[in-house]
Amino acid sequence: MTDLSMPQTRTQSAMGKIALRWLLYVLLGLFALYYLMPLFVMLTTSLKSLEEIRTGSLMSLPREVSLDAWKTAWSGACTGIQCEGLRPYFWNSVLIAVPAVAISTLLGALNGYVVAQWRFKGANIIFSLMLFGCFIPFQVVLLPMARLLGIMGIAGTIPGLIFVHVIYGLGFTTLFFRNYYVTIPAELTKAARVDGAGFLRIFWSIFLPLSLPIIVVTVIWQFTQIWNDFLFGVSFSQAGTQPVTVALNNIVNSTTGVKEYNVDMAAAIIAGLPTLLVYVVAGKYFIRGLTAGSVKG
């Protein structure tokens, strides 16, 4: 009896396994659809005419592909009274993000190098204080920062926004580099000191050449943060210096005229494209930054 039933149960369990496997892939596929659906809807909507949007279904493919909405979103949509599209604001974001990323990354690298390799009395306390700065809700600094930017004469300017992003990005960039540099044995610094190299020489000749992965992680993190920022952008900019996120919100919520959903969607994709591109090209480093930013060490 036992001998006969054995193969049978085995086939049954094998079939059960295959069924489970199928279920697993179906589930994963459904979730993939859930995550992709908004992107799909945005894309198809942006390619439809307003007429088709009104009469057609949310999920349907465009009957007639039209790039008009993209053109309007890029150079004609109204962000209030001005109707120049996203283009000037897109460049504002570039002008803000590039220097702010560069400066905060460089400072973070130097700070991390000091904290990790040149420990002096109080260095750990300084690092802890900087680390805490990463976690404050920025609402608590909005009011005094608005006043200070006014006093410095850079309120509502792009340099003002660069300044703000550098200051509040320092905690994270320092954290990234510090966590990377503590894994490099202290003997390396010692050897270089005995060899006669000083603080900056050691940084330049030994640490910087080792740092490519963490520079990539930090640059991607900072770029994503700054490009996607809305709070500082909306608080510290004025007409003409607004970053792309603020302009997008203004386009979508502008009350003048007919609601042009296809333009809204095209604008949203344009605003999201740079970070999306970075994610697709360097996703590995993006994830590393995310996890490093949340689970330290």
Added chain:
Amino acid sequence: MSEWLENHLPKVVLAPSFIAVLIFVYGFIGWTAWVSLTRSKLLPKYEIKGFIQYERLFDSPRWDTAINNLYIFGALFIVIAMVLGLLLAILLDQKIRVEGAIRTIYLYPMALSMIVTGTAWKWILNPGLGIEAMVQGWGFPNFEFDWLVNPDYAIYTIVLAAIWQSSGFVMALFLAGLRSVDGEIIKAAQVDGIPTWRIYTAIIIPSMAPIFLSAFIVLAHLAIKSFDLVIALTGGGPGYATDMPATYMYAMAFSRGDIGQAASSAMIMMLVVFAIVVPYLYSELRAKND
């Protein structure tokens, strides 16, 4: 002179950043705390008047709504994102053939701005032409899905969009955690004939307690700071129905010209964040020093 510089260069290099953090983080927190104790309105005043702003804040029905919304949003967002993230991580941990591609799909919303996310969901959820219209068009004319414009339900649309944005990230955290469990323990359990689901519930998940904590901290932090998504999706509306502390603070600071209220609400936000983050950071730093 150069000898002194050589010896003190590390401090000299760190000093500007440290001073910046002292002023722009701690100094500014101090300024906000100070102003929250004054009668500042359109312009800041520096004469301390006690907790009058906090009394006004707690008497304000709008703040009351904001706090209630934070509770609802925070609880649902954190719980659902964690459950979903863990589920996805476990599903993906079954030696899936196209794991890389699926992971990329689950995680890409995290790269997007909350404003973009909000804009997309605002369109999808709008009752006239979005999901409601679509389902009605499929032959269910009585189907109703007007949460976005319904004051009682609008907050749940924010939960929906926020989960879409962040659950993939929670998945990535959990997946890393699952992968870091000692493979030999799992092999030992398999040799002992323990079924897979038991291996997860009894061995793997309990060993990931620190990851749960990290995920919780990150999500709670996101919830308290949530601002962009609310602005883009509902603008705090209908009425004040989806106001959150962050939007309340912003409205007081930049449109209502009530600096006292802005400062006191910002302080409350910071205290909530600190209540969550400080014990966590403290234990992290202590664990490192041991």
Added chain:
Amino acid sequence: MAPILDINNLYKNYGATEILKDINISIEPGDFLVLVGPSGCGKSTLLNCIAGLEPITGGTLAIGGKDMTHVSPKDRDIAMVFQSYALYPTMSVAKNITFGMKVRGVDAATQEAKLKEVSSLLQIEQLLNRRPSQLSGGQRQRVAMGRALVRDPKLFLFDEPLSNLDAKLRVEMRTEIKKLHQTLDASIVYVTHDQIEAMTLATKIVVLKGGIVQQIGSPAEIYNNPANLFVADFMGSPAMNLIPARTERNGTGTHISIARDSGSPITLTDSRDLNLPQDVILGLRPEDIAEAGFRAGAGVQEAECLVDMVEPAGADTYVVSELGGKQVTARLHAETSAQAGEMLNLAFDMSKVSYFAKETGERLN
């Protein structure tokens, strides 16, 4: 000639903890000084202080007759080899070796010549274009030494350079370092926790424990006349037998009685003129206990002991017997017929015995 390294009353504290206490060491040019001690004894800290990588709390330090107490490492005319080798990971072997010269602005031709000289001395010419990650442990070790040699410094510092190598390679490199020392006539300070390394390499050994110098001396002095129980126990393998005993002065000699759990005490006589307290710890190396008849000399005394264990080790056979409550090891010839559980006549060379005070552990004779 002035000492090449002269340390006077050196103290080193980390906050309130004293890491090094009142260190006084002086070595002559050509000396190979080994700092040895268990982990945490402060030997590496002392080396870092000599290098100038750690500031010292008190005292003075001179290298080559010049006061270096507050001089930065690059100006001390030293070179250092590290435990992890600390090779610059992004530089080729050649760049690793010449980096120090480059930093100091040595001209390219000299750099090239020096590199050639050192790489042929260490037989690493074929490795010059490789990255450190492409080298084996032994090769990395050579490159690290090359980086130090090329500088031609007054003083070489070695921080446990062999501890990351496997056993066989360690012995080979040990020999090689010794050869290098002899050919170059270099002055070296060398840190290790391995007492065999200390014995084989050193011309002078400093034994450290808890930041305090226990003994300074030549390997033979340290081995034969350990200054206290710690040194006696730490140096030598298998360790020196340290047996509680009672003494009684008898004319010019001393009767020594050692209790046994099984049977009556054994009594031995040391004919040297000693002045000992009643209770002592008697120290005798395993090789100074032999099988009766295999050892002769004025101080040799025999006693019958119960063999607890026999451990053949190839060239020798170790025999363990309980004496004074301790497992006492004797080193016998390989062909011994000793059997566990049987009695054996052992010969004790009493002229080699060290005596230590029971309370302080200090040497008494």
